[in-house]
Amino acid sequence: MISAHDRIALPTCVERREDGVYDHVRGVTLPLNTTGAVIVDASTPAAASRALRLGFAVDEKRALADAIGFCAELNERLLLNVSPVRGATAFTLRWVAHLPFMLPARTLPRVPARRRHVDTSSPRTILVTGVRATLPFALLAAVGTFVVASLVLGGLGAASASTTLALAAAVGGGVVLHELGHLVLLRGVPTCAVTRGARLWLLHRAVDRRREAVVAAAGPTAALAIAAFLLALPGLSATVAGLALSLHALGFTVLTADGRTLCARR
Amino acid sequence: MRATLIAFALGAAATALLAVAVALGLAALADAAGRETFTVGLGGIELVAFERTARGTATTFGPALAVLPLLGGALNAAGASLVRRRTGRSA
Numbered sequence: 493m494i495s496a497h498d499r500i501a502l503p504t505c506v507e508r509r510e511d512g513v514y515d516h517v518r519g520v521t522l523p524l525n526t527t528g529a530v531i532v533d534a535s536t537p538a539a540a541s542r543a544l545r546l547g548f549a550v551d552e553k554r555a556l557a558d559a560i561g562f563c564a565e566l567n568e569r570l571l572l573n574v575s576p577v578r579g580a581t582a583f584t585l586r587w588v589a590h591l592p593f594m595l596p597a598r599t600l601p602r603v604p605a606r607r608r609h610v611d612t613s614s615p616r617t618i619l620v621t622g623v624r625a626t627l628p629f630a631l632l633a634a635v636g637t638f639v640v641a642s643l644v645l646g647g648l649g650a651a652s653a654s655t656t657l658a659l660a661a662a663v664g665g666g667v668v669l670h671e672l673g674h675l676v677l678l679r680g681v682p683t684c685a686v687t688r689g690a691r692l693w694l695l696h697r698a699v700d701r702r703r704e705a706v707v708a709a710a711g712p713t714a715a716l717a718i719a720a721f722l723l724a725l726p727g728l729s730a731t732v733a734g735l736a737l738s739l740h741a742l743g744f745t746v747l748t749a750d751g752r753t754l755c756a757r758r
Numbered sequence: 759m760r761a762t763l764i765a766f767a768l769g770a771a772a773t774a775l776l777a778v779a780v781a782l783g784l785a786a787l788a789d790a791a792g793r794e795t796f797t798v799g800l801g802g803i804e805l806v807a808f809e810r811t812a813r814g815t816a817t818t819f820g821p822a823l824a825v826l827p828l829l830g831g832a833l834n835a836a837g838a839s840l841v842r843r844r845t846g847r848s849a
Binding site: 635716719722728731732734735738740741742743744745746751752754755756757 | 761764765767769771772773776779780782783786787790802830834835836837840841842845
């Protein structure tokens with residue numbers, strides 16, 4: 493899914509050091525050999541392959557394959573962000589194009605992950621950077637919900653602009669609220685938001701088990717508090733929004749990662 | 759045992775919250791659609807009943823609201839024990 497002209501860059505909180513790359517969130521260093529260092533210092537896999545060709549006298553095809561492979565490996569470890577020139581649309585098109593080749597192997601194309609910085613040093617920075625980190629994903633979720641709800645409700649002859657908008661806003665807002673709920677209790681813990689395809693999660697420095705459970709519970713609780721408020725309001729739009737937010741209750745069950753943290757600890 | 763009880767309690771609470779929200783949502787939909795009466799049940803056990811009367815509307819929660827959380831809790835506890843067993847095997 494990574495192509496030669498995609499931009500590659502270390503995420504905020506991943507620092508290039510003499511001996512490798514240091515991840516401030518996890519507190520670990522990934523050592524790099526000379527080849528790895530050349531690739532990490534390049535701006536695209538194509539630029540990296542040029543540098544490899546010049547520095548190590550390898551042929552063009554192999555240099556590019558090595559550069560893309562290493563970028564994919566670093567991205568898999570959440571240590572490198574990959575941005576296609578045409579944004580998320582490019583990844584979507586590539587995903588669709590890869591699908592016929594991957595399906596026979598009973599697997600799906602893997603969309604590159606993207607790390608976004610969150611500053612957990614104070615409630616204000618948590619709010620600002622937390623919203624900034626989760627908003628792109630939330631907007632996509634809201635737009636997707638709006639399109640699907642319009643088609644389904646329109647097909648049933650029950651489409652109403654206000655209800656569809658309320659539903660989309662609840663889905664998008666719910667994502668932000670949920671993650672802010674986690675982040676508030678991660679104050680002072682190095683954290684970042686990670687998106688990969690249709691998934692968003694928080695990556696943070698290890699905390700003790702009790703705090704981990706409290707953090708896991710805080711996300712669904714934040715969304716449910718707003719759901720309760722909306723369900724108490726009159727009007728169909730508020731009820732639909734409250735109903736959508738109340739789905740975050742599934743965050744207490746083993747169907748979700750938060751729920752598994754809460755319920756399935758050994 | 760403690761972990762199973764926690765999983766049961768959380769599953770029951772989540773199911774209860776969802777059942778109440780769905781029941782309220784269905785009642786609001788019935789009201790918006792101008793229905794006179796509306797009942798949703800689970801295998802003969804009533805979950806929510808909506809009725810339009812001369813003085814306004816009435817929404818009644820039925821016994822399914824007590825049964826569903828028990829089912830949800832049991833399923834969550836079973837799922838949690840399955841997950842624990844799997845992670846134990848792979849560890």
